[in-house]
Structure formats: structure tokens, C-alpha cells
Amino acid sequence: MQEEHPFAPFIRILGKGKNGSRSLTLDEAYESMSMVLEGNVTAEQVGAFLMLLRVKEESPEEVAGFVQAIRSYLKQDKTAYADLDWSSYAGKRRHSPWYVLSALLLAENDIRVCMHGAEGHTPGRMYTSDVLRPLGIEVSDTLDHAKQQIEKNNFCYMPIQTISHRLKEMIELRPYL
Numbered sequence: 456m457q458e459e460h461p462f463a464p465f466i467r468i469l470g471k472g473k474n475g476s477r478s479l480t481l482d483e484a485y486e487s488m489s490m491v492l493e494g495n496v497t498a499e500q501v502g503a504f505l506m507l508l509r510v511k512e513e514s515p516e517e518v519a520g521f522v523q524a525i526r527s528y529l530k531q532d533k534t535a536y537a538d539l540d541w542s543s544y545a546g547k548r549r550h551s552p553w554y555v556l557s558a559l560l561l562a563e564n565d566i567r568v569c570m571h572g573a574e575g576h577t578p579g580r581m582y583t584s585d586v587l588r589p590l591g592i593e594v595s596d597t598l599d600h601a602k603q604q605i606e607k608n609n610f611c612y613m614p615i616q617t618i619s620h621r622l623k624e625m626i627e628l629r630p631y632l
Contacts, residue, residue, distance in 0.1 A: 462487065462496045462504075469507035476511065484520025485527075492528040492621055501625075506632055529619060536605055537569035543583040544572045544615075544626065555586050562609035569605065571613045573626040587612055 465487040469476055479487060490496050491504065508517070541558055558568045574582045584594050595601035595613045604611035616623040 460497075460500070462490050462500050465490075466500060466503050466507065469511060470503070476507075478511070478514035479517050479520065481516045481520040481523075484517040485524045486520075488521045488524035489528065491625070492524060494621075502628070502632060505625075505628065509632065525619075525622065528621075536602055537567045537611075539566055539568045541568055541570040542572065543570050543612075545580070552581060552583060552586050555583060555590075559590075559592075559610060565609060567605050567609045569601065569611050569613070571615060571618055573615045573623070583612055584614065 465479065465483060468479060468483065471477075487504065491501055496504075513521075539558075539561065541554075543552075543554070555570075558570055562568050570583060572583045574584050587594060592608075592610070592612065593600070593604065595604055595611045596617055598613075598617065601611040601613050601617070614623075615626055
């Protein structure tokens, strides 16, 4: 008999059905995301994991555990020089991305905002970088440039690949799921 893969319990927790599944604890979320980021899971497991999370919707504990795992994986917090770490990944389909103006207003009031996101992984959506460029705001393709933008404008935007190619690969799975 083949030994159970160490990631299998996480899929089982999420996938036991309407009445049997539950959210991951913070520690389980941390451990599972760490395994995904380190490449200690199969492609099939990643697909199942992400789909189960999408159907169930992430709990606050799960999100906190995932963020902690990502920050540990990065070894260095890529947004530590900011007061506010603002994620922007979904893109807007029906409404303008007004959140960009909110972030810029915070920056004008001396709140250092580091915004990060993905671009173009879902057709028909407007992404943050699509809005920033016409406003004359540079997209930071390096960490040094992001730090310079924070020092100069209290605001920077980094595409996900500037932070981590592994995270970009995960975002790019979306059209397949």
C-alpha cells in the first residue's frame, strides 16, 4: 500500500462535502501554503486545493495563515518599507477601480502604500497597472524601484512577478481552474 502524501490531509479537510468539510486553522493554512510554495505537492494537488478553496471561500484564519506562509517563503518582506500592504489581484469588470484613488489619497496624507497585483490573467477585466500608467504612475519592476517610489511618492505598485515568480505561476493557473 502506498503511503499517504503529507498534503493529502489538507485536501481532505477542505473536500469532505457540504457537512463534513471545514476551514483550515491558521497553522494548517500556513503549513499547506508553505508546501505549495516550496513545490512539495503535485500539480493535481495544487489544482484540487485551489478549487476547493475557491468553492468554499477562504476564511480569515486561512488568509492570515497563507499570508504568513508567503512572507516566510519570501525570506524578506518585500513590502516592509510601507505602512500599508495592499493587494490588487482580481481586476475590475463592471466598475472602475476606485480603490486606486483611495490608495493615492492615503499616499498624499503620508501613508506609505505598497500595492501589488497581477495583470491580465482574466480577459475583459481592468487591472491596476492599466489605470496607473495613464495617471503617470510608474509600475515598479524591481524592489529598488519600488522603494524609490515609496520614498518619492509614498506609493508604489509592483506586479506579482517582481515579488515572486512562484506566486505569479499560481495566479496564472486561474484560466485553467
